[in-house]
Amino acid sequence: MGSIETAKDGGSTVDTFGEAELITPWTHSVACGMELLRNPRFNKGLAFTEEERRVHFLNGLLPPAVETQELQVKRIMRNIRKLKEPLDKYSAIMDLQVRNERLFYKVLLDNVEELLPIVYTPIEGDACEDYSEIFHNPNGVFISLKEKGRIIDCLKNFPNQNIQAIVVTDGERILGLGDLGCQGMGIPVGKLALYTALGGVRPSVTLPITLDVGTNNQKLLDDEFYIGLRQKRATGKEYDDFVEEFMDAVKQAYGEKILVQFEDFANHNAFRLLAKYTKTHVVFNDDIQGTAAVTLAGILAALPITGGTLADHNFLFFGAGEAGTGIAELIAQELAKQGKLSLDDARKKTWLFDTHGLVTKSRKEDMMEYKHPFAHEHEPVSDLVAAIKKVKPSVIVGTSTVGGAFTKEVLEALCENHETPIVFALSNPVRKAECTAEDCYKYTKGKAIFASGSPFPPVKYEGKEYVNGEANNCYIFPGVAFGCLISGATRCHDEMFLRAAETLASTVTKEDLARKQLYPALPQIRDISAKVAAAVAEVAYEKGVASNLPKPADMLQHVKASMYSPLYRWQKTKKLSH
Structure with missing residues (x-):
């Protein structure tokens, strides 16, 4: 049974499969029968009532039982919990999204603590690594360099044109996993699932997009199952022109107020694209601004424990990419907003430590421009423990993706000058975290306040239980x-x-x-x-x-x-x- 065009006044109908299709302003399309069961936006499965089954030509297409949505949720969760591998659980829950949209969001919202690590950090990263192997149903829009000059046509091919929010990636820096090319699509899909489940944004107005400009990941280029372009990444003018055509096209297709969230772009593109399009579009970068906001929130929340104000703290960032510098800048803005310091003086309370050591003015000519505001007068320091002893931070934030970088020596040095230091190990997935919650409390003898980017179980230390605070951008x-x-x-x-x-x-x-x-x-x-x-x-x-x-x-x-x-x-x- 196909779509049926029905006149509002109860008049005659038109079969849309006929050769002479009549389209008038006073008709509407109603999905029914098997077509309705295959439409995720309206499918309810066994929750269709007997009357709905009769009216929408579903009799005989479903078993006779009529279930509540709550029972459906129970069945889904029972089946997911039977699965042993996290990636199998990811596939199972994401498959539900393309079968029954409302049930997918109901399951996710009712079981957010259990499922968030599956559909988001950290399993989302594993799914991106295996995306070509597990790919079986396209979700969103894939725009490759082959479509240059025709990007607007790609957007028009997407069935829903009432789009208000886009999450887009070029796949070059997926979490802490590096260049995953076209396989980065798992990130926009996951982000937008949370737009709806957690933020209340209607799914019908969201669109995940991947810009495929190639990949420098040779393993992917050699993989027979890789679903993206088999070429090295476009750079320079070719890349910039492609992104500009895309940004112009989304406005042309969806209007001036279209929201575009940049996600998992590499540092050398993330900052300049955000700076460029902030002036002309409604854009933000979650890796820069979202991570900054959730980290600042954790630091503000910790002040009743540490005592004093935000201005009483010194900050050291281990990792000076988009996350680290984004957090540092937002902290400086908050200090300036509170009237404690000027923006320039506030920036002097934040120190960056990158792959070459402490970011200082003597290195300014050899570093990316976005680090310049945090390049202070100081002698070169290449060792993290030495930098802690020199700078004496009360807050250390890890955004390096170097697993285990906050060693026993690092954490002990942090405690030498501060009774209650704050430790953020934000790198994802778990294996990339700078330290675990257990190591943090053990090596600081329970003094530190800990938060991470990935979930860690509660830690018991000397008879007291500490619940890990997850600095989750969601x-x-x-x-x-x-x-x-x-x-x-x-x-x-x-x-x-x-x-x-x-x-x-x-x-x-x-x-x-x-x-x-x-x-x-x-x-x-x-x-x-x-x-x-x-x-x-x-x-x-x-x-x-x-x-x-x-x-x-x-x-x-x-x-x-x-x-x-x-x-x-x-x-x-x-x-x-x-």
Whole structure:
């Protein structure tokens, strides 16, 4: 049974498979029969009621049992828990997304603590590494260099044209795994799943995109199953022209307010693309700004434990890429906003340590431009322990992807000058983390406050249990995106990320801090995303970049009322003429 065109006045119908198709403004298309069961947006499986089965020509196409959505969730989770390998669990849950969209988001939201590590960090990275092998159903839009000059046509080929939010990658720096080329598509898909499940953005307005400009990963180029372009990466003018055509095309296809999130671009492109398109598009980079906001939130939340203010701390970043420098810059902006220091003086409280050692003015000519604001007067230091003893940071943040870099000596040196140091081991996946929660508490004798980018189990040290705070970007980017969309923002301001960080920090309770837990429990994340979205939307109105007018009287209530619900729509249906 195909689609049936039905007149609103109950008149005659038109078979869309016929040669002479009649399209008029007063007709609408209704999926029914097997076509409805294969439409993930409207499929409910065994949850279709008997009346719905009769009206939509489903009788005989389903077993007779009628189930609740709750029972369906229970069955899905039971089957997922039977699987031994995390990657098998990833495939199972993502397959559900292309069969039954609302059930997918219901399962994810109801089991967020259990499933977030599967659909997001860290298993998402493993899925990207094996993406060509497990690929069987395209999701989103793949735009390769072959489509140069025709990118707008690729976007128009996607069936849904009411797109408001895009997550795009070029696959060059996937998590801590490096260049995965076209296989990086797993990242935009995962990010947008969280836009909806955690942030309340309707899935129908989101679009994952991969820009395939080749890959320098020879292993992929030699792999017979690799699904991307088999050529080295485009660079220079060819790359820039391709990205510019893409950015122009998304505006042409979806309008001036289309939100574009850059994801997992390499450092040499990430900063300059963000700087360039911030002026003309609604864009943000989660690796730079989202990571910065969630880290700043954790540091702000820790202040009741450490005592003093943010200005009382010194910061050392082990890893000076987009994450490290992004965090350093947002911390400096927060210090300047609080009126404690000028922006230049605030930057002097943050030190970077890269592959060549401490970032200093003497090295300025040989480093990337985005490090320049944090190149301070200091003698060269190439050893991390020595740098800690010289700079005396109270906060150390790892964004290096060098697993185990925070050794016993590093953590002991950190404690020499500070009673309660803060340690962030943010690199993903788990094997790339600078240290584990257990090692941190052991080598600091329980003094440190620890947070990581990947989940670690609680740690018991000398009879006390410490719950690891996971500095997960999912606390930030879904709310930021929804705040931009609901306000109709025409630009994305740094102040939005400052406000998002402050809002997240305010949700950490005294009970959380008693366990040195710097982030709230994940089951609260929908409510947290609503608060973040409301705070971001407020900034949009304050800055004069909101276009959805008038401003709602109660922003938080407006956000909550507008969030996507994964519950099935139960409604009386009317039998169609056919």
